[in-house]
Amino acid sequence: MAQRVGRISPFNITALALGMAFLYLPIVILIIYSFNASRLVTVWGGWSLRWYHEFFNDRAMLDAAWMSLRVAAVSATIATLLGTLAAVGLVRGERFKGRALFSGMLYAPLVMPEVISGLSLLLLFVALNAERGFWTVTIAHTTLTMCFVTVVVQSRLASLDRSLEEAAMDLGCNPVQAFLRVTLPLILPAIAAGWMLAFTLSLDDVVIASFTTGPGSATLPIRIYSEVRLGVKPEINAICTMVIALIAVLIVIASLASKLSSSQGESAAPP
Amino acid sequence: MSARRIFAQPARYGAIAPYLWMVLFFLVPFGFVLKISLSQTAIAQPPYLPVFDFSEGWTAIKAAFAQLSADNFRLLISDSLYISSYLRSLAVAITSTLILLLIGYPIAYGMARLPQRWQAIAMMLVIVPFWTSFLIRIYAWINILQHDGLLNKILLALHLVSSPVVWLSTDTAMYLGIVYSYLPFMILPLYATLSKMDPSLLEAAADLGSSPRQAFWLVTFPLSLPGVGAGALLCFIPIVGEFVIPDLLAGSGSMMIGQTLWLEFFTNKDWPVAAAAAVALLVLLVPPLLLYDRLQRRTLEGGR
Amino acid sequence: MSRQSPEIDIAKIDTATPVAPAAAAAMPLLRIEGVSKKFGSFRAVDRLSLDIKAGEFFALLGPSGCGKTTLLRMLAGFETPDEGRILLGGRDIAPVLPHERPVNMMFQNYALFPHLSVRDNIAFGLKRAGMARAAIDTRVGEMVALVKLEGMEKRRPDQLSGGQKQRVALARSLARRPKVLLLDEPLAALDKKLRESTQLELMELQRRLGMTFIVVTHDQEEAMTMANRIGVMDAGRLEQVATPRDLYEAPASRWVAQFVGDVNLFDGEVTSREQRHLTIATGDGGAIVVAEPSQPVTETAVSVAIRPEKVKLSRHGPASDAGSSQAINRFEGVVTDVSYLGGSTVYKLKLDSGAVVRSSMANAARLDIDVLSAGQRVVAWFAPDDCVVLER
Numbered sequence: 019m020a021q022r023v024g025r026i027s028p029f030n031i032t033a034l035a036l037g038m039a040f041l042y043l044p045i046v047i048l049i050i051y052s053f054n055a056s057r058l059v060t061v062w063g064g065w066s067l068r069w070y071h072e073f074f075n076d077r078a079m080l081d082a083a084w085m086s087l088r089v090a091a092v093s094a095t096i097a098t099l100l101g102t103l104a105a106v107g108l109v110r111g112e113r114f115k116g117r118a119l120f121s122g123m124l125y126a127p128l129v130m131p132e133v134i135s136g137l138s139l140l141l142l143f144v145a146l147n148a149e150r151g152f153w154t155v156t157i158a159h160t161t162l163t164m165c166f167v168t169v170v171v172q173s174r175l176a177s178l179d180r181s182l183e184e185a186a187m188d189l190g191c192n193p194v195q196a197f198l199r200v201t202l203p204l205i206l207p208a209i210a211a212g213w214m215l216a217f218t219l220s221l222d223d224v225v226i227a228s229f230t231t232g233p234g235s236a237t238l239p240i241r242i243y244s245e246v247r248l249g250v251k252p253e254i255n256a257i258c259t260m261v262i263a264l265i266a267v268l269i270v271i272a273s274l275a276s277k278l279s280s281s282q283g284e285s286a287a288p289p
Numbered sequence: 290m291s292a293r294r295i296f297a298q299p300a301r302y303g304a305i306a307p308y309l310w311m312v313l314f315f316l317v318p319f320g321f322v323l324k325i326s327l328s329q330t331a332i333a334q335p336p337y338l339p340v341f342d343f344s345e346g347w348t349a350i351k352a353a354f355a356q357l358s359a360d361n362f363r364l365l366i367s368d369s370l371y372i373s374s375y376l377r378s379l380a381v382a383i384t385s386t387l388i389l390l391l392i393g394y395p396i397a398y399g400m401a402r403l404p405q406r407w408q409a410i411a412m413m414l415v416i417v418p419f420w421t422s423f424l425i426r427i428y429a430w431i432n433i434l435q436h437d438g439l440l441n442k443i444l445l446a447l448h449l450v451s452s453p454v455v456w457l458s459t460d461t462a463m464y465l466g467i468v469y470s471y472l473p474f475m476i477l478p479l480y481a482t483l484s485k486m487d488p489s490l491l492e493a494a495a496d497l498g499s500s501p502r503q504a505f506w507l508v509t510f511p512l513s514l515p516g517v518g519a520g521a522l523l524c525f526i527p528i529v530g531e532f533v534i535p536d537l538l539a540g541s542g543s544m545m546i547g548q549t550l551w552l553e554f555f556t557n558k559d560w561p562v563a564a565a566a567a568v569a570l571l572v573l574l575v576p577p578l579l580l581y582d583r584l585q586r587r588t589l590e591g592g593r
Numbered sequence: 594m595s596r597q598s599p600e601i602d603i604a605k606i607d608t609a610t611p612v613a614p615a616a617a618a619a620m621p622l623l624r625i626e627g628v629s630k631k632f633g634s635f636r637a638v639d640r641l642s643l644d645i646k647a648g649e650f651f652a653l654l655g656p657s658g659c660g661k662t663t664l665l666r667m668l669a670g671f672e673t674p675d676e677g678r679i680l681l682g683g684r685d686i687a688p689v690l691p692h693e694r695p696v697n698m699m700f701q702n703y704a705l706f707p708h709l710s711v712r713d714n715i716a717f718g719l720k721r722a723g724m725a726r727a728a729i730d731t732r733v734g735e736m737v738a739l740v741k742l743e744g745m746e747k748r749r750p751d752q753l754s755g756g757q758k759q760r761v762a763l764a765r766s767l768a769r770r771p772k773v774l775l776l777d778e779p780l781a782a783l784d785k786k787l788r789e790s791t792q793l794e795l796m797e798l799q800r801r802l803g804m805t806f807i808v809v810t811h812d813q814e815e816a817m818t819m820a821n822r823i824g825v826m827d828a829g830r831l832e833q834v835a836t837p838r839d840l841y842e843a844p845a846s847r848w849v850a851q852f853v854g855d856v857n858l859f860d861g862e863v864t865s866r867e868q869r870h871l872t873i874a875t876g877d878g879g880a881i882v883v884a885e886p887s888q889p890v891t892e893t894a895v896s897v898a899i900r901p902e903k904v905k906l907s908r909h910g911p912a913s914d915a916g917s918s919q920a921i922n923r924f925e926g927v928v929t930d931v932s933y934l935g936g937s938t939v940y941k942l943k944l945d946s947g948a949v950v951r952s953s954m955a956n957a958a959r960l961d962i963d964v965l966s967a968g969q970r971v972v973a974w975f976a977p978d979d980c981v982v983l984e985r
Contacts (some may be wrong), residue, residue: 030399034411037396041418041472045431047439051432107304107588112297116303120304123311126578127587129523131530133547134567137554138318141564145321161314164307172589183296184671185704187691189769190721195295196692199717215420222422223531228555239424246428246537250435258425258901267420273413295690 045262052122052255069256079241079257080129086221086238089152093159094216100168102209106197108168109175127165135162136229143230150232158230159220164220167212174208175201214268221261319566319571326361349566361565371549371566378546379573381535382528385467386521392468393475393520398509400476401483415480419473427466427537433460434538462541467528475520481511482516519588522581530570546570622805623668623773627897628677629829630663637663639829640677648937650799650806652742654813660829661809667697667777668807681772692721697771701778704761705750711737711761712746718769730732735831736764737799756787763795767802776808792818802903813853817841821952825849841900847983850898857950859897860985863890870977873897879946882921883980896983901953903979906940906965910972923974926950928967940965942973 045079052070056063104124112119139158140150148154178201186196199243224239231237238257245254365371400411418426434456441453456462464531486509494504532547539545544552546566554563621644630638638660645651645856653661666672666678668806670691678685683784686694694966705714715736737743740760750758759779766774780788796819810816816823817837824834832852833845844850847858861875869885873895881897905911910923929949930941933956939951952973965971 029395030402033395034399034403036412037392037399037472037476038411041415041470044426046419048425048429048432093566100290100310101304102306104311106300106409107307108294108301111304112294112300114297114301116308117977119306120311121586122582123315124307125582127582128585129314129526129578131527131532131570132321132529134314134571135530137550137563137567138322139314141321141325141560142318159315161310164310166294168307169589175590179702179704181700181702181704182706184669184691185698185700185706185765186717187671188669188696189297189718189765190692192690193299193694195721196294197299200706200708202592210474216574218420218422223422224424237453242424242428246424246431250428250432254428255432258422258428261425263419265310269417269420 052259069252072253082238082241090217090220093156097160097164097216098213101164104168105171132204132225136226140229148255154230163216320409320563326568362563374544374549386525389475397476397479458540466534466538474523478519479516482513612639624680626678627675652816652818652823653809655826659826665809697766699766728883740764773805857899863893877946884977898981901951904952904954
């Protein structure tokens with residue numbers, strides 16, 4: 019053990035420590051200040067839950083939060099379903115016509131600037147004369163997040179030992195049964211992780227939601243964004259802390275789930 | 290037929306739904322962007338004149354093609370506002386990507402050299418911020434960077450500065466925000482390649498007479514180039530079109546293309562110009578997108 | 594946990610197809626007729642024909658890439674032949690999907706379902722067959738006892754050792770009582786000691802169940818130990834199908850002679866035939882007398898194969914009472930290399946004619962006073978009956 023550690027130079031340790039501090043310190047400070055009693059966000063006035071009270075009495079904020087949670091839950095669920103099907107198609111579908119287009123359409127949104135995705139979807143909704151609100155945002159978020167689900171499930175599926183499916187068929191399963199009884203249970207942790215990723219991405223998005231939502235149905239990030247433009251408000255700190263807490267709970271659940279079935283069925287060596 | 294093909298058929302049928310979804314909600318909308326970028330501005334709801342009306346059939350389509358105009362693109366080229374925001378986007382994206390590489394590489398390298406047990410934890414620590422809200426993390430920085438924020442307080446307390454420094458609404462703050470938000474995207478692909486590297490390669494290099502520094506530059510770094518490429522693309526492409534970070538952290542002096550697009554769309558209600566800006570941005574991003582698509586396919590599909 | 598009766602009566606475990614000996618002789622259980630499989634332009638299996646009888650332990654032996662695994666996968670149904678037929682009990686099974694074939698496979702990496710317990714892995718195929726719960730419990734109990742895994746039923750595959758995993762895989766593939774059990778390198782993942790004991794257990798099991806086993810292996814010792822018959826494959830074709838003994842003592846080609854065991858090969862031409870003996874002039878000027886094979890040699894250009902352990906060696910040549918016929922092929926030369934292998938020692942000689950010959954001598958005594966060493970002049974000899982004449 020000492021020998022292994024000895025191979026890491028002080029430079030490595032410093033780089034790691036600074037990197038982690040850079041990533042986490044701002045969030046920690048934000049959480050601490052959400053419990054600040056003072057209205058002045060920069061003056062410490064003692065511990066208090068005042069800003070949490072404020073949020074729960076803010077009708078508009080609560081509506082936005084409820085809208086966001088609904089959009090996130092619905093879009094993540096549809097995205098998980100579609101994304102898993104897409105991943106299975108890409109990994110198990112072998113070569114088929116339009117495969118390159120399909121994979122391109124699935125990978126591009128991962129990096130596509132959100133202003134482009136948002137604008138293009140809005141123009142589609144306008145052309146289709148769709149009423150903008152819950153469903154347009156949900157569809158937009160589904161489109162974006164299913165690509166993330168696809169990538170997560172795809173990498174798990176690709177590392178799965180194919181002889182497991184063959185063994186299932188050898189023992190009397192037709193292809194669909196083999197998928198449901200052997201493949202699906204083994205990729206379930208990845209599917210769950212995909213859902214949670216989709217959920218948090220939806221809960222986080224400002225730009226696409228701004229384009230695709232209609233009047234009177236702002237999401238939480240849109241509300242936060244418009245408040246933040248005007249400056250720091252302690253109530254926002256409280257809201258952000260609650261969002262972080264929600265996500266933290268999801269991450270803990272996800273990591274526990276993946277621990278239960280971490281590297282099951284991975285192929286020992288690539289063929 | 291082989292066992293693979295036995296599975297292929299149902300797998301392809303399953304992919305029909307997501308395929309249609311992506312065609313409808315990803316591919317088709319680009320057609321609308323292109324179409325509207327070529328039409329005239331109107332003071333109406335929606336604020337553009339439709340290029341053609343499907344109900345009038347073929348003659349309408351012919352008439353529509355006659356009406357197409359490149360006016361919006363001419364505007365983009367002639368107005369220095371667009372040109373400069375275009376160039377600024379590129380400059381910011383390139384600079385940020387370089388900074389991200391300089392910061393991300395040592396971190397990823399340090400992670401890859403940790404004992405196995407700690408690597409998983411470090412990996413988790415890098416991924417978690419990616420899950421927490423991006424907007425919240427930018428907001429957290431505003432907390433720290435504002436006029437009477439924590440940073441200025443510390444600097445004043447240490448007597449490093451005599452009066453509060455203006456951090457917000459500067460390029461420094463914007464770069465800080467970008468680097469902060471995109472760091473995990475840079476670290477993860479770098480770590481993925483660095484951790485897969487066989488440590489005996491370095492031992493072999495040492496055995497053949499390289500100093501640790503030479504071994505790094507002659508062996509480790511060249512082998513990590515695919516990760517460098519992946520990380521750079523993963524950061525560069527979205528940063529070019531970034532809107533929220535420059536909007537919240539940078540000054541109002543000069544804008545990035547994403548901000549210009551937003552301004553034209555939401556404030557000036559000039560949809561055709563916004564669409565033209567989107568097309569221009571997309572054209573700029575096509576080469577890196579194609580490169581990224583190839584890279585992604587190689588990593589996810591084993592180079593097929 | 595309800596245990597089954599501790600002593601499983603093996604006689605009760607019937608085989609799926611009790612074939613009468615006479616019928617088996619008339620019609621092989623498995624007939625492969627001119628089967629080919631191409632991957633792109635590469636012919637993995639090339640117009641191959643083979644009959645396998647019920648109750649046989651058959652080994653497909655060959656170097657990696659020879660097509661043996663592809664052939665096995667065609668029998669399991671994971672690959673479909675491009676041409677030819679596969680008849681199982683007289684029925685063409687080429688169009689039958691894997692899950693509908695009365696054939697089961699034991700996978701090289703075992704392919705145990707990691708999310709299921711040992712019990713559920715073994716029961717997997719039985720459930721698919723729609724067997725009643727009670728019957729499944731009984732059968733799983735039998736199988737667990739058969740592979741000696743009592744008490745492990747509730748474990749997950751990742752809680753098992755390599756040898757235990759191998760047993761679960763075996764039990765799982767046997768549980769459905771297939772007409773043919775296919776084993777893809779069943780012992781490759783085990784270490785040497787465990788491999789040897791498992792070989793014997795597999796043979797014992799096959800004998801008791803009377804089932805037909807087809808095993809794919811690249812390990813000739815393994816094939817020779819376990820199988821009744823061996824098919825040696827190279828480049829998609831069967832080079833020879835024979836019992837282990839015939840394969841070694843009467844190889845059908847230069848390739849088989851070289852692939853199975855160690856061999857000395859001399860190229861030459863037949864110069865005379867008399868008294869059921871052939872004289873072959875070798876390229877380096879020497880001559881070898883061999884017994885005329887039962888199949889007449891038609892070509893004049895031939896190779897003579899002689900196994901190293903049949904080449905005798907001593908300082909002064911054969912003792913006078915060895916008989917003159919034994920010593921017809923007598924050469925002198927110098928020892929150039931000595932490799933001590935424990936049970937035997939391999940000597941490399943350079944004959945005066947220039948040819949290089951290997952001789953393997955059993956180390957029958959612990960203390961050998963007459964040890965040969967490099968540089969010594971020796972006499973080597975071998976009998977005409979020990980030579981095999983092969984067409985080039």
